[in-house]
Amino acid sequence: xxxxxxxxxxxxxxxxxxxxxxxxSGYTFTSYGISWVRQAPGQGLEWMGWISAxxxxxxxAQKLQGRVTMTTDTSTSTAxxxxxxxxxxxxxxxYCAREDRSWYYFDYWGQGTLVTVSS
Amino acid sequence: DIRVTQSxxxxxxxxxxxxxxxxxxxxxxxxxxxWYQQHPGKAPKLLIYAASNLQSGVPSRFSGSGSGTDFxxxxxxxxPEDFATxxxxxxxxxxxxxxxxxxxxx
Numbered sequence: 001x002x003x004x005x006x007x008x009x010x011x012x013x014x015x016x017x018x019x020x021x022x023x024x025s026g027y028t029f030t031s032y033g034i035s036w037v038r039q040a041p042g043q044g045l046e047w048m049g050w051i052s053a054x055x056x057x058x059x060x061a062q063k064l065q066g067r068v069t070m071t072t073d074t075s076t077s078t079a080x081x082x083x084x085x086x087x088x089x090x091x092x093x094x095y096c097a098r099e100d101r102s103w104y105y106f107d108y109w110g111q112g113t114l115v116t117v118s119s
Numbered sequence: 120d121i122r123v124t125q126s127x128x129x130x131x132x133x134x135x136x137x138x139x140x141x142x143x144x145x146x147x148x149x150x151x152x153x154w155y156q157q158h159p160g161k162a163p164k165l166l167i168y169a170a171s172n173l174q175s176g177v178p179s180r181f182s183g184s185g186s187g188t189d190f191x192x193x194x195x196x197x198x199p200e201d202f203a204t205x206x207x208x209x210x211x212x213x214x215x216x217x218x219x220x221x222x223x224x225x
Contacts, residue, residue, distance in 0.1 A: 035214065037163075045155075045163065045206055047214040061213065062120075095162055103169045104210035105153040109162035 002026040004096050004110035011116045012086050019082040020113045022096030029077035030054045033099040035106060036070065036081045038092040046092075050099060051079060086117045121145055123209050125217030131225040136197045140220045142190045142207035151211035152190045154183055157219075158203045166205075167192060199224075 007021040022034060036048040049060035051070040058070050069082045079096055094113045097106035122145040132138050142152065150170040155163040165174045167183035170190055180195045194201055202224050207217040 044219045045208070045216040047216065059213065097163075100168070103151060103153075104214070105165060105168040105208070106155075106163070107165050107168070107174065109164070112162055 002098065002108045004098065004108055006094075006096060006110040006113045009114040009116070011118065014087055014117055014119055016086050016117075017082060017084040018086060018115050019080055020094050020096075020115070022079040022081070022110050024053075024077045024079070024098070027098075029072075030074055032101060034070075034072070034079040035097050035099050037095045037097055037106070039095070039112075040089070040092040043092075048081070048094075053079065083115075086115075088117050091115065091117045121148065121209050121212055121215055123207055123215050123217045125205075125207055125220055127220060128218060129221040129223065131223050132197055133225045134197050134199060137193065137195045138197060138222065140192045140205055140207075140222075142185075142192070142217050144188045144190075144209050144211075147187050148209045148211035150186050151209055152183075152185065153208045153210060154181075154192045155206045155208065156201075156203050157206065163206065194222075197222075 003025045005023045010018050012018050030053045033050050033052045035050045038046050051058045053072045067084050071080045096110040098108040124143045126141050152170045154167040157163045166177050166181050171183045182193045184191050205220045
């Protein structure tokens with residue numbers, strides 16, 4: 001069965017960086033893209049960007065351009081999301097999600113990783 | 120960015136009721152509209168994709184309709200496990216989500 005398993009919770013200081021991992025199993029990793037979506041406490045869902053696991057192409061949300069980098073390691077079927085220059089409003093649960101190739105919906109999600117930014 | 124406006128933002132209903140949530144996009148997105156359910160502390164779950172297609176394993180009391188700019192999610196015969204927050208999402212261009220509809224027990 002398809003599974004996306006994310007790394008554990010992180011606490012970071014303002015200005016620091018965080019790197020969250022998302023290990024995929026149960027499907028051919030390079031046949032799908034991975035999107036990252038975050039959710040601030042009590043708030044809605046915000047798409048952060050997408051990476052092709054096939055060729056590493058990326059598409060980032062404009063508001064995060066320059067602060068976010070998404071990568072994949074096909075040898076371990078793992079996707080990564082790094083966010084730099086953290087601010088308090090980056091405190092959120094970060095999700096990875098597999099993206100369908102035709103209609104671009106998110107059919108499988110990781111369990112979420114809480115990133116807390118606090119001094 | 121394509122804006123997606125969901126209504127209502129909250130909704131009270133009883134077990135067995137039929138409820139409808141609407142979603143409107145700021146431009147034509149054909150059928151690139153998806154619906155998710157989220158319970159507190161859990162990841163979102165895909166219910167409906169491409170406006171009207173039921174995701175495998177999702178009960179048939181959930182249905183979606185619409186195309187262009189106006190879409191609806193209908194739940195017929197609410198069950199206790201359906202009380203959650205629902206989000207629409209357009210996937211026509213860089214994905215954006217509606218603000219969510221919190222469905223509460225009346």
